[in-house]
Amino acid sequence: MALLEVRDLSVVFGRKRQKPFTAVDGVSFSVAAGQTVGLVGESGCGKSVTSLAIMGLLPKRGVRVSGSVTFDGTELLTLSDKQLRDRRGRDLGMVFQDPLTSLNPVIPIGLQVTEVLRRHRGLDHKKAQAEATELLNKVGIPDPNRRLSEYPHQLSGGMRQRALIAIALACQPRLLIADEPTTALDVTIQAQILNLLKELVAGTDTALIMITHDLGVVAGLCDEVNVLYAGRVVERAARHELFADPRHPYTHGLLGSIPRLDSARSAKLAPITGSVADNIPWADGCAFAPRCPNALQGCVEQPPELETQDTRLLRCYNPVLPATTAAKEG
Amino acid sequence: MLRFIVRRLLQAIPTLIVLSILIFAWLRALPGGPATAMLGDRWTPEREAQLNAALGLDQPIWVQYWKFLGRAITGDFGNSTVTGLPVIEEIGRGFTATVELSFFAMVVAIGLGIPLGYLAARYRGRLLDNLTVVSTLIGVAVPVFFLGFLAKWVFSSQLGILPPSGRQDVEINSTSVTGFVTLDGLLTREFDATIDGLVHLLMPALVLATIPMAVIVRITRASVLDVLDEDFVRTAESKGLGTATIRRRHVLRNALLPVSTTIGLQTGLLLAGAVLTEKVFVWGGLGSLLAEAIELKDYPRLQALILLAAVVYVVVNLLVDISYAIIDPRVRVGR
Numbered sequence: 001m002a003l004l005e006v007r008d009l010s011v012v013f014g015r016k017r018q019k020p021f022t023a024v025d026g027v028s029f030s031v032a033a034g035q036t037v038g039l040v041g042e043s044g045c046g047k048s049v050t051s052l053a054i055m056g057l058l059p060k061r062g063v064r065v066s067g068s069v070t071f072d073g074t075e076l077l078t079l080s081d082k083q084l085r086d087r088r089g090r091d092l093g094m095v096f097q098d099p100l101t102s103l104n105p106v107i108p109i110g111l112q113v114t115e116v117l118r119r120h121r122g123l124d125h126k127k128a129q130a131e132a133t134e135l136l137n138k139v140g141i142p143d144p145n146r147r148l149s150e151y152p153h154q155l156s157g158g159m160r161q162r163a164l165i166a167i168a169l170a171c172q173p174r175l176l177i178a179d180e181p182t183t184a185l186d187v188t189i190q191a192q193i194l195n196l197l198k199e200l201v202a203g204t205d206t207a208l209i210m211i212t213h214d215l216g217v218v219a220g221l222c223d224e225v226n227v228l229y230a231g232r233v234v235e236r237a238a239r240h241e242l243f244a245d246p247r248h249p250y251t252h253g254l255l256g257s258i259p260r261l262d263s264a265r266s267a268k269l270a271p272i273t274g275s276v277a278d279n280i281p282w283a284d285g286c287a288f289a290p291r292c293p294n295a296l297q298g299c300v301e302q303p304p305e306l307e308t309q310d311t312r313l314l315r316c317y318n319p320v321l322p323a324t325t326a327a328k329e330g
Numbered sequence: 331m332l333r334f335i336v337r338r339l340l341q342a343i344p345t346l347i348v349l350s351i352l353i354f355a356w357l358r359a360l361p362g363g364p365a366t367a368m369l370g371d372r373w374t375p376e377r378e379a380q381l382n383a384a385l386g387l388d389q390p391i392w393v394q395y396w397k398f399l400g401r402a403i404t405g406d407f408g409n410s411t412v413t414g415l416p417v418i419e420e421i422g423r424g425f426t427a428t429v430e431l432s433f434f435a436m437v438v439a440i441g442l443g444i445p446l447g448y449l450a451a452r453y454r455g456r457l458l459d460n461l462t463v464v465s466t467l468i469g470v471a472v473p474v475f476f477l478g479f480l481a482k483w484v485f486s487s488q489l490g491i492l493p494p495s496g497r498q499d500v501e502i503n504s505t506s507v508t509g510f511v512t513l514d515g516l517l518t519r520e521f522d523a524t525i526d527g528l529v530h531l532l533m534p535a536l537v538l539a540t541i542p543m544a545v546i547v548r549i550t551r552a553s554v555l556d557v558l559d560e561d562f563v564r565t566a567e568s569k570g571l572g573t574a575t576i577r578r579r580h581v582l583r584n585a586l587l588p589v590s591t592t593i594g595l596q597t598g599l600l601l602a603g604a605v606l607t608e609k610v611f612v613w614g615g616l617g618s619l620l621a622e623a624i625e626l627k628d629y630p631r632l633q634a635l636i637l638l639a640a641v642v643y644v645v646v647n648l649l650v651d652i653s654y655a656i657i658d659p660r661v662r663v664g665r
Contacts, residue, residue, distance in 0.1 A: 057567055089570035096568075101561035104580050106587075106658050115579070116569040151659040167569065 001073070002030035003207050004054070004175055009067035011049050011058065023049040025231035025282060026067070033174065036201065036208040038222035038239075040215065040254070044276055046231040047211045051177045053077075054209075055094055056084045071175065090120040093168035095197075097180040099160035103152040109136075109163050110148030113170060120171045135166040140196060158189035162196065169200060176201065177209045182217060194220055215254060219243060227251045230279050230287035237312035247309065247319040249294045286316070294318045331655070335648065342644040346637060350402070353636050354395050357629050363387065364411035367626040385411065387629075398633070408630035412622060417634045420619060425638070426509030427497060428608070428615035432600045434531050435538035440593060443543040447550025447589075448582065454555065462547060469544035474603050478537045478610035485533060492533050495612035499526050534611040538603055542596035549592045553585040560584070587658055594650030598643045 009027045014020030024046040031037045039047040052058045053065050056076060069076045071091065076084065096102040104112060113135060114128035123131060129148065136144035139162040152160055161181060168176055178197060182190035198221055201208045210221055218225050218239065225242050227235040227250065235248040246252040253272035274291035281287070285300035292299065296318050306315040365381040366373060382388045386397070401408065407417040450462040486494035493499065497511050505518045512531070515524030557563065558581060566580045601616070608617035616635060623631040654661050 055568060057564055085570040085572065087570065088568055092568075094568040096561060096565060098561060102565045104562040104566070104584070105660060106583050107579065108659075111579075115571060115575070119569065119571055119575075153660050164565070167565070 003033045003072055004031040004209075005068070005070045006030065006050070006054065007068040007070075009050065009053060009069060010065070011046070011053050012064040012066075013062060014064070015062045020064075023231055024053065027226075027228070027231070027233055028067075029226050029233065029236065031175065031207045031209060033205040033207050034201075035224070036210060036222045038210045038212065038218040038225040039228055040212060040218055040225055041228035042213055042276060045228040047213075047228050048179055050228075051094070051179050051209065051211055055088060055092055055177065057088075057094075086120075089116045089173070090171045091174050093171070093173035093176045095161070095164050095168045095176065095178040095181045098184045099157055099164050100152065100184070102164055103160055105152050108149050108151055109155070113148070113163070113167055116167055116170045131170075132166075135170055136163065139163070139166045139169075139200070140192075141166070157185050158192060161185060161189075161193050165193075165196065165200070169206075172206070174205065175207045175209070177211065179211045180213070182214070183212075190217075197221070215243075215258060227254070230276065230282065232282060232287070232315065233306060233313070234288070234315045235312065236306075236314075241312060245322050247312065247314050248316050249292045249318075249320055250288050252320045253293075294320065331652070334655075335652070338648050338651065339644075342641075345644070346640055347399075349640050350399070350633070350637060351395065353633055354398065355391065357627075357632060358391060360627070362627055364627045364629055367628075368411060402637075407634040410623075410631045411628045412626050412631070417630045420631065421616065421634055421638065423509065424614065424616040424619045427613055428601070428604050428617065430497075430510045430512065430527075431531065431534055431538060431608070431613060431615060432597070432604055434535035435600060436542065436593070436597055438535055438539040439543035439546055439596065442539075443546030444550050444586075444589065446543075447547040448554055448585075450547065450551040451554035451558065452577075459551075462551070466544035466547045469540045472540070474537060474541065474606045475610055477540060478534070478607055481533050481537055482610070493530050497527065497530050497613060498523070499530070534607050534613060537610070538600065538607040541603060542593075542600060545596055546589060546592055550585065550589050553588045554581060557581050557585045583657060587654065590650055590653045590657065594646050597646045601639055601642065 007028050009024055010022065011024040012020050012022050027046070027050055029037065029039075039050060041047050049058070054069050054076065056079070058065065065077060067077070071087070076087070079087070103109070110129065110132055113132040114123075114125070117123050117128040117131050118125075121128075121131075132148055133144045136147055141147055141159055141162050147155070147159075147163075152163075155163065161184075165181075181197065182193050185193060194217060197208070197210075200206075208221075210217065212218060222239050224236065224238055226233050227242075227248060229250050235242070235246070235251050237247075242251065243255070246255050250272070253270070256270040257272060259269055272291055273293075278290040279287040280290060280300065282303050285302060286292070286295070286304050289295045289299040294316075298317055304315045304317050306313050308314075309319070363382070364385060365378045365387065368381065369377055379388070386394060389397075398408070405418060407421075409415060410417050410420055413420065446462055450459040453459050482494050485492040505514065505520070507514045507517050511527035512524050515521055515527060563576065563580055566576045604615060605617035605620060607613070608615045609621065616638075619631065620635050622628070623635065
């Protein structure tokens with residue numbers, strides 16, 4: 001059985017007298033120990049909300065979470081606040097997007113690392129301090145002993161993200177969720193951080209959920225990729241399959257909109273037309289239909305189901321065929 | 331840190347000199363003067379000239395200023411034109427009264443303001459929050475003198491549980507060491523004097539505290555709400571830390587930064603509020619000295635009082651800066 005099973009997860013935001021907004025709409029996926037799974041999509045597709053729902057970090061007021069999230073057989077959504085706190089930081093670790101704002105500016109790095117060690121592993125001050133030095137060293141922060149007494153503003157962006165990774169991995173969680181961990185960093189640093197994450201989870205049993213809008217990140221890291229659109233999974237495939245042969249027009253568009261160094265200089269980028277504002281509700285059909293080059297009449301009449309096609313899952317009436325992919329690229 | 335403090339104090343010197351020149355010129359630019367005020371009905375041009383000569387006010391203004399500066403450096407601010415007593419003595423007595431009152435008012439304002447603001451933020455939108463928001467609005471809006479008289483009427487006239495005015499009961503016969511009634515009682519082990527002092531302080535301090543407390547509640551509430559939305563609070567949550575730890579270590583500490591600035595500003599403004607409160611409760615502090623000096627154009631006393639207010643401002647702001655450096659590592663100068 002998989003380590004994490006997400007079944008039919010829905011998250012609806014809605015205050016009194018306000019139109020409810022469905023951010024995540026029946027998402028299911030699973031992650032096995034040692035596996036790296038990607039959640040990919042544009043801003044607002046529900047990927048971050050999914051991760052926060054798994055961690056139980058969504059605000060309680062004005063948010064309705066339904067479905068099921070089981071971790072090693074335990075249902076997380078029905079756990080009490082205290083039981084969840086016992087798991088967070090110990091079994092479930094999370095790395096956030098912006099390393100500057102995700103660290104407390106007025107507390108030394110050391111305390112921010114040791115507090116999680118002391119909370120879950122019951123280490124005393126001295127042992128926690130030694131362990132924190134070890135952790136910073138492991139994530140490639142030079143001179144870790146000195147860094148422990150420094151404050152976030154004294155570290156570079158890359159170092160801060162390394163520190164956050166150290167915090168997330170401090171108690172050797174069985175599941176690590178990385179929510180756009182490289183988005184706020186310089187390109188050169190991005191590669192370092194990705195390599196670091198790869199090294200840290202490779203050869204261990206730690207499962208990793210990689211949340212990103214950057215297909216380059218997915219290509220280097222993930223075993224399996226879920227492409228999300230408007231809160232639903234539209235395509236799921238193994239990494240190499242997805243890149244070699246994207247079937248969903250949205251996935252295809254995402255790949256087509258990446259600039260390539262080896263294409264002709266005159267070749268135009270093929271961005272996906274329109275924006276998420278053009279979406280139609282899933283109830284009325286395929287949310288992507290208004291932006292979709294392959295849209296058929298049927299697409300706006302009945303929403304497509306997520307169905308198995310060959311070795312992948314696909315939610316589309318008129319997928320891109322392998323042949324057209326080849327023709328377009330040629 | 332010591333170098334920082336010394337540098338800040340040295341920086342205050344030019345400020346004070348410029349301010350003293352401004353006060354000096356401004357007071358003398360106003361119509362009338364101490365001589366007119368002192369003579370009243372008995373005024374004749376000859377008598378005024380005579381009195382001005384006696385007070386040294388017939389000399390050119392820069393000569394007057396030079397003499398004032400020379401004496402002020404040695405701590406001599408001249409004699410009051412109202413009482414004839416050395417200004418520094420008069421102010422010394424009033425200063426302890428005002429400082430004692432302001433200190434307790436600030437203790438109340440901070441001690442109640444921060445927890446209330448924090449709780450209002452925590453229970454945002456609930457009954458406690460709404461009550462706090464409304465009552466702080468009233469606290470700021472109601473004039474201090476009205477609140478003072480209302481409190482006196484309720485607690486002294488009707489209920490008769492608190493003394494209506496003054497700092498000390500006439501029956502208390504305690505030794506004065508520092509001039510602070512409550513502190514003296516502790517130092518000389520005359521605890522009845524301390525308790526009596528506190529009883530007298532209770533009402534004026536609460537009345538004086540209303541405005542700064544209301545402001546501190548508001549700023550704390552807004553600041554805590556801001557910090558609760560910060561990413562690092564979510565990080566702390568993701569570590570599975572206990573609620574108490576998150577609130578104390580991650581939320582409150584960051585939220586206190588703007589609050590400490592507010593406390594500094596409010597302490598400075600307290601002097602203005604103290605004038606009214608002292609009037610209502612016949613406190614005998616700087617407030618009545620100031621009111622009297624303005625009315626009677628008492629140049630020496632006014633000059634000394636305004637400079638004193640400036641010094642208090644400088645010191646309070648320095649304390650705020652120091653507290654900032656303690657709370658926030660990013661503003662620490664040097665290493």
